Amino acid sequence: MFAVSSGYWKDPYIQYFVRQAKERKAPEINRGYYARVQGVNLLLNAFLRKTECNCQIINLGAGLDTTFWRLKDENLLPKKYFEVDFPAIVARKLYNIKSKPPLSKPIMETHSGESLLLDAHSLDSARYSIIGADLRNLKDMEEKLKKMSMDPQLPTLLVSECVLVYMTPEQSASLLQWATNTFPTAMLINYEQVTMESLSHETLLLENNLLEWINQLLITWGFFCNQVNMMDRFGQIMVENLQRRQCNLAGVDTCQSLQSQTERFLSTGWESADAWNMMNVYSNLPQEDVMRIEKLEFLDEKELLEQLLLHYCISWATKDSLGLGLAGITF
């Protein structure tokens, strides 16, 4: 919300989901969010182009994500957009949708046919469905998705942003395997942590600054959305802090390296997989817009931004029975 209100990117819908007034965040945090949002959108849009929107999207652990509304505004809606999250999170999202016309109107506008289903834990309309389910209970989740007309034969994009790390490696592997067993033509985009393996020793010596900054990150970004790897000092401090706050890091072992991030896909039936740290993603985003956002706020500590970006990655994988050229999607 703060990054949006500071002009990093446009999202007219996030304001309807955020309870507190915009709380100021550090420029590194805003740039980190910018890289994540632009990076994921870039791959997502490429999938929509390849499939000419003749596809479905399933956002796993969607939280209060606003992508459905963006795609509607940009005339890029897939045949159907699904979201899955725990029933309690879904209930909160549905409450906002029901009570805020700027959220409900676009859903009504894209709805046709039978009456729209809306209860405390699910929504089913022609182009947008939300289900309350546990990603670790695949049978139940699949049944619910099928009830809402999920079509396994359609090219399917699965998105998981800061979600798999909450599950054990076995649970997330089952989810990835379920995806390849279910959808012959699919792509999965995953955003989460990766170790700082590529950082130089000198950068790590910035530890005093780092400690202070990590604390800020915990309060703002990390505590809510992310956990990091235990392999380095940065990761150790954050993991210890998160554990003190009873935040469980069940999936952190899979985040060790870009290689472990791609291997998790290749060992669960995906045909191609790639993973880029966010520093690389940031450097490959359209540079005109990067130059624009870099003028928004003065950034004192470039090294800290680098450390943040090197600690996160976007990984993606494809399986392409229809031969749409999904493996060619990249930054």
Ligand SMILES: C[S@@+](CC[C@H](N)C(=O)[O-])C[C@H]1O[C@@H](n2cnc3c(N)ncnc32)[C@H](O)[C@@H]1O
């Ligand atoms: C850090 S939030 C990320 C939300 C959203 N993807 C985003 O990027 O803004 C993690 C989300 O995953 C959901 N989640 C975690 N484990 C889950 C599970 N086993 N089943 C369903 N949802 C889960 C949480 O409820 C939460 O909404």
